[in-house]
Amino acid sequence: MLRIDGKDYELKYPINVLCSMCDVGIDVMNLAELKIDIRTVRELFMFGLKHENKKITQNQAGELMDAFFEDGGDFDKLVEEVMNCLNKSLGGKPIEEEKEEEEGK
Secondary structure: EEOOOOEEEEEOOOHHHHHHHHHHHOOHHHHHOOOOHHHHHHHHHHHHOOOOOOOOOOOHHHHHHHHHHHOOHHHHHHHHHHHHHHHHOOOOOOHHOOOOOOOOO
């Protein structure tokens, strides 16, 4: 959950959204190989908001990201939230939990 301009935004990636992501070349089954740059993060963020606003554009997603940063959020937190939500949508655990389990082995 991200708070932007006093409003909560929950990122969700239902199956149909994941399929739409594949249609534009984002391989959700290989997230570890995904090149993370600002354009990719904006696109992933936009797809995560589609459940609330099916017509959201990349520009609108970018404006929300700007507002998030202006509210004191940082890029790493945004990337972490996006990746955790994507991982969860594929049946995984939050990334931090997975790291802790791997380190405990």
